[in-house]
Amino acid sequence: MIEIKQVSKHFHLSKGRHIKALDQVSLEIHPNEILGLVGESGSGKSTLGKVLAGLHPKTMGSIKYKDETLPDNYSAKDFLRLSKEIQMIFQDPYSSLNPRMTVGEIIGEGLSLRKVAKKTIQEKVHAWLLKVGLHPDHASRFPHEFSGGQRQRIGIARALIVEPKFVICDEPISALDVSVQAQVIQLLQKLKNDFGLTLLFIAHDLSMVRHISDRITVLYLGQIMEIGPADQVFFHAKHPYTQKLNSSNPLPDPKREREQPTIQVDNSEIPSPSEILRGCPFASRCPHVSQICKTERPELKNIDNNHQVACHHLDKIN
């Protein structure tokens, strides 16, 4: 469905320095799957999502959607065409809806700019409000009259009304209460099944990602550390970074939590992506670090079918 090859995204800072938000990321997203994308803040998750949606031009690499190679820098025409195929649900349901437009206008705008008849738009808006668990009467209200969960539903309806095939969910639940998170996740799963969507699900809550995803990709400093089936990555993580991520996720059972082996890593902050990195990005915090990690960048290696890890010391660790 989507083929990402060696995609990099650099942000330029002053004085010629730049940040490598994405560093040669290669990834394939299969039709009808939910691919989870995890990583801590600053790992490049949202950047990858925005590059895929055309909101950031990419610096290098190529992205293929179906059989089409996507342009580096979207023109207005590209947006009009591709936003019908690829849509994005945004992180913050409060700021991402225009406060001066009614909910009906927000949801229907994607259709009205494609010259759909007014009546059809109205019908579709009402239908979508029902699909996301709101009421058709809500179309004439304004975003500030809704709660966070409701606003995220509006965001979902506005993304899906153009019937895209591929949807990027950029931390769609991180701004919501836990009980509301579950509702939104269930809604997304249901819509995915009803419409045969392909989803890229970006989050930092590992257990939520495992719950929803078919496969999980772990991103660190703009590079892929591990990618594989959700349960494999969650229960049999091979990369020391993924292991650390998993073990830092508290278990709801205190007994099991105490027995959970803690993995010693340097708990310092994630290094700044503006530093020029040679070798493995995780080298500065990894407990198994050796000389080669600091000089040579590890390739993604197959450890069994479709589980890949980028680490020099796979055999030693596991």
Next chain:
Amino acid sequence: MKKYLLKRLWHGIITILFISTATFFAMHMVPGDPLSSEKAITPETRKALEAEYGIDKPLFIQYGIFLKKTFIHGDLGFSYTNRNTKVNEIIANHFPVSAKLGLLAIFFATSGAIMWGAIAAKYRNKLPDYTSMVLVILFISVPSFVFASGAQLLIVKLNAATGWNLPYRGTDSFVSQIVPAMILGLGTMAFLTRIMRSSLLEVIHSDYIRTARAKGLSPKQIFFSHELRNAVLPVITIIGPAIAAITTGSFVIETIFTIPGLGKFFVQAVQQNDYTVIMGTTVFYGSFLVLTVLAVDIVYGFIDPRIQVEK
């Protein structure tokens, strides 16, 4: 809504009372009185005149009479310097002239400010932005009589050189008001341009603009239906007081272009201690200001759904 309006009007009345009280006593503290500019006046005549105008009475009695006449009968009294002319008539005759010019000026100021502000924000830190910033400082800091007389000179020279007959003064035609209106609105335009620029910059970087891009809207569609609509709000806030200030007339512009507006009465009245005209124009200006600000607040509720006028 009705309750809200009544409350706001009540507050407005208190404001106006406060303004007129302060002006009344400040005015009487200024040395001299309306009669001191009269030529060679005998003590007897002066006494008679003082009695006629009622300024021989104690100050508080005068104040009481003023309040009663103004706020109960709506009568602002006779002017001291223009005998036989009522202040009410002065306002009724000259305010419409100023208001017409002022509204035209406001139109130029807001449309110009929205355009320039948008250009400056779109080309942030590039040449158009710097150019507009320099012009803004120029328009705010250079006094309006410089631009007014400069523009007038230009028109006269242009007429002489080309044989055209462009109007450079008076209010005979609509065309003759265009140049004065533009110059009258210049300072306001410059100020609003800055506000529009910063407000638009804030909107451009907000998340819902990103949402609009994700929907597939072209930059032009985003600008007109998302950015402009949100950015114009702070501009409207300033327009209320600006309308009150500009439509009540400008002494300088009206004098230079010989426009018989209200502007000169504000200045002349103070120069000549014309008590009734000072009080009349003050009360009028205060009420007008209160009303325009109230009108803007009501318009606000329509433009921005987040701001709800109390039910």
